[in-house]
Amino acid sequence: MNKTLLMLTTAACITFAGLAGAEDIKVGALMGVTGPLANFIPPILNGAKLAEADVNKGGGLLDGQTMKLVVADSQASAQPSVDAAGKLVNIENVVAIMGALSSGATIAAANAVAIPNGVLQVSPTATAPSMTNLEDNDYVYRIVPSDNYQGKVLARAVLEEGFKKVAITYVNNDYGVGIGNTFKVEYEKLGGVVTKFSKHEDKKNSYRGELATLASSSADALVVIAYAAGSGAKIVKQSLENGFFEKFIGTDGLRDDILIQQIGAEALASSFFTSPSSPSSNAATEAFHARFDETFGGGSDKPFVDQAYDATMLIALAIQQAGSTDRAAVKNALRSVANAPGEIVGPGEWAKARELISAGKDINYEGVSGAHEFDENGDVAGYIGKYIVEGDSYKQTKIFN
């Protein structure tokens, strides 16, 4: 019985594996295609696809081979993420993995697949502080700052806005807890007063009780650290309806078009949001966004689009720099293409990068979402943007770093 199964499975795998052209160089995209983060995925995936297209249009990888992005579904949960990563590495034989999104799925895939198999993994979005100290033999990177960083920046931004007293509500998951705690610590250290600090469960229908308690603490504004689609939009809506709060401060989870769609732009006029962003000096960012919207009909302002593009791009550059698809060589090349010094290469400049590398010059990729200087833990300092609502979308008004 087991033997038949094994043979069937093998046959199936070979068929699937055979479908990709022999010349292609495959890079895995481990995404929570289904599951709780599903509604974030399409634009993020498009970001990665744009990078793939840029590479192939600009001359391809190595000796002109085609780069092929292989998407796998992590379901934003540990077990399927490990399984999907296992297939990417072993069946699809990818050179490196871009992903995963949620920290739980990323760490599980890294520990169970990427690290033991010696495959470079670059996550565009995993923000959990625990990633920093992963024993990863230098195989695991991320290009977003840890939650610790966004929490700290958020504290500065809130004080700069003149809010000395805020109430905080955060969703009870790794995202909310991570940012919530660091924000509170930093905000209080800088002299702010947290009038009330409470976590809430995702997906409930009414938060009015919690909000009434939060409102009774007479704060200037409410800091909402939650996903708009989970609880964030409901919290804002119920606060506005009942007059609990009028000003809201949100993070990248709340900075979602869903919020504007459900609340309307007017009511959000006095609120602001932070989100991992791009350096203001990078002129290429706007051009990239325009190109993205042109290609996919919009969506460039969605969270983590830039990061997905950059992560994919960095992997491609590392492969080019390594001069082969050897996984260890690719890993070793990553820092040299990402970190200064070197000639600066921006998004969409694949052809230029190719030339520089073949000329033996050191390059330094400065992406859409930042300069990406990896420290010894594979973390980046990153940039946090401040956003307000203008028209029917978000507009960046300031950059922190």
Next chain:
Amino acid sequence: MIQLENVSKRFGGLTAVHNCSFSIPTGQITGVIGPNGAGKTTVFNMIAGLLQPSSGQIFLDGEDITSLPAHKRQSKGLYRTFQLAHEFSRMTVVENLMVAADSSIGENVFNAIFRPSIFQKQEHAAYDKAMETLRFLEIEKLQDELAGNLSGGQKKLLELGRTLMQTPKVILLDEIGAGVNRSLLSKIAVKIQQLNDDFGYTFCLIEHDLDYVSRLCDEVVVLAQATVLTTGTIEKIKRDERVVEAYFGGGKYEGAHA
């Protein structure tokens, strides 16, 4: 010997059994008869321990067993069968009997996992006893059949067999003949008689079929309207006006083929 003293059972507002007192003498076959709804099965369930009396007491050889849980009455030698066959449907016939044997060592979960050798002797004994019982009941050919696939009558035989796996003192048979064809029915009667004669087992049986009762039973207890109407030998009962009234007058007697 089982004695019931003023046993009553109420379900909510309904009194199913009211002040019942009678005894099942050792070594005899006692029949319990009565029209439908007289409370026969309720009385049985109380003797077997599946139901607790609302009031009154039940004695087994002088010992009060009123509040003893059902599964502890078996060790006192009290066994029963059910009106609707209660076979273990997804187990084989021989397993149905073995499960009723004394397997105290192997039923300990630690022995089951860690020391399977120490209950092999009991297993052999259980198997031999089961086969012996199957041969006695003349269904040894069915030993590897799943019990769920047996006919109604065969299931009844199997249930009778299950009561014989250890040393029973009293066997309670709840309508052993219901849904069983004539020839198998008389076979069952022969077996009961044989068990009573050869081993001295005490039987108590609920039955609708008066012929069957008169063929087997030494004593008869008549239940009607939730209480004991009368007791005595079958001849005496048949002559009793009240019994005739209860059965035939009320028009409730459903005859032998219920």
Next chain:
Amino acid sequence: MELTGLFFYFVSFLTMAGIYAVICLALNIQWGFGGLFNAGIAGFYAIGAYSAAIITSTAASNNVGGLQQPIFVGMAVAAVIAGLVGWGIARLCVSLKSDYLAMATIGIAEIIRLVIVNEEWLTNGSLGVSNIPRPFEGVFKGQTAEIVFVLFVWIIVLLTYFISQRLHKSPWGRVLRAIRDNEDAAESIGKDTHSFRTQTFVIGAIFMALAGALSAHYFKYFSPDATEPILITFLAWVMLIAGGSGNNKGAIAGALVVWAIWSMTEILTGFLPSEWATRSSYMRMLLIGLFLQFVLQRYRSGLLPERAPKLDKLRRS
């Protein structure tokens, strides 16, 4: 290269399938032998994973933990805690009839999840526990370590299978199946049904916890999102029913087949355009749902149907 790749894919496939096989064997003891409808598998799995994680982790941030105990101590503690919790739950709930037991166990699993998410001092809440070691980590590195771990998992699978088989063949298992088939009749032949059911529930809970501990060591990191009931409870049920409840080999076969289907269908995601990849992969859930209906209607007894233990040894001509 392709072949080595395939080989290591099978290693990771077999690791996950092995962990599911342990859950399925445990469920088979509870449901296949004992007829207990446990719909709260994820709860025991989580208890096992967290116990092992806290006991064995090499360092902890904000919660208790970082106790640096050997792996087998962690697994033993996981088993003991799950056994105690299982015993407590069983004392209360085990006499409930099937649907009611399902509701009760789902509710309990949810409460366990809430406790894990909220009691940060114990579990580090939603941030999860990291720094969980793997067995023999110091000795084997890289891909060798993967092979060592899959062997470790399958040793546990075989151990569980061996114990399940012993239970199945023993008089204990016979009584259990009798209780499953007819509780009243089992009482009438002197079996303490409540006690047997409690034991069954506890044994199942212990093995579910071991499966949880195995995944914690495999991921080296454990957070509440790994206890998603659809992925643990529901999938395990589909596996057992497809494999053949009441049959230990069936439980393992079910875990392999269903995890293979789950894993294979995922590959399809990569072949679809991104706009469709996101939606069409729900086809997979849909297919698993339909597959279950198909099995229930056509192959109810599963791939390897239940068989009575052989009695040949007892037969003397």
Next chain:
Amino acid sequence: MIDFINYYLIPGITLGSIYALGAVGISMIFGILRFAHFAHGDLMTTGAYIALTAVWTLGVPALAAIPIAVVGTALVAVLLDKAFYKPLRDLPSIYTVIASFGVALILRSAIQLLWGTDSQVYVVGFQKPLVFFDSFRIALRHMQIIAFTVVIAITLHFFLSYSKTGKSMRAVADDPELARIAGLDTEKIIRWTWLIGGGLAAIGGVFVGLDTDIHTNLGWNLLLPMFAAALLGGIGRPLGAMLGGLIIGVAEEICTFPIMEIEIISPSYKSAIAFIIMLALLLFRPQGLLKGRVL
């Protein structure tokens, strides 16, 4: 104190109304078909999305889309029964329970496939609640939800007490054996059970969307509290289930009300309340408040 009414009690009653509408179906299905229907929450989701489509394509307000959602979902429910539950009718109920788990998954993924996974709303923006006596605040949509639920409860009561079908349904729920002997058309009663259960679930789903937003896990998240509600009311007692829903909803919301500034129960344990009530009922009073059947 007024805070308690505005922010704890009214949301509790609203939530309770939604639970009530789902619990009716669960209770009736449990009573008449004898199994716990784990796909009932996803029937609510189905209703909410059908109404959303009506709102999008016809441009009608959500309340006006309710009849369409009711008819659509009721039909879906009957079809599900035909395809997945009927073939298992003669087997032990546990097979149907497992099947219903699968149906829940099928419904949810079908919805995700057809409508995507973004959360949606019927109306953009927010409305200030109505204010009475300068202090009592209630949102118009909450008044609508509560009033509608009361009307449904009254209608249901009359249907069950006076119509022939309603009376037969009660008879089957009370004693299926007796009902069969009395020659009731069981299949017809089952059809009605699905029509009513599915229809009311759809209304509940639309109400969730009206109150907050519509997403694909909407019904699944409500499932266990609705089971608790059905148990609380007594299995096979539709009106009991509605009362149970109300109690569970209110209990869930008010349990976090801080007494003397102290939160006795942390809001993050809010969802545990329904489970604890459910467990307590299962263990100590499985017949529920209104003496339902214990199967």
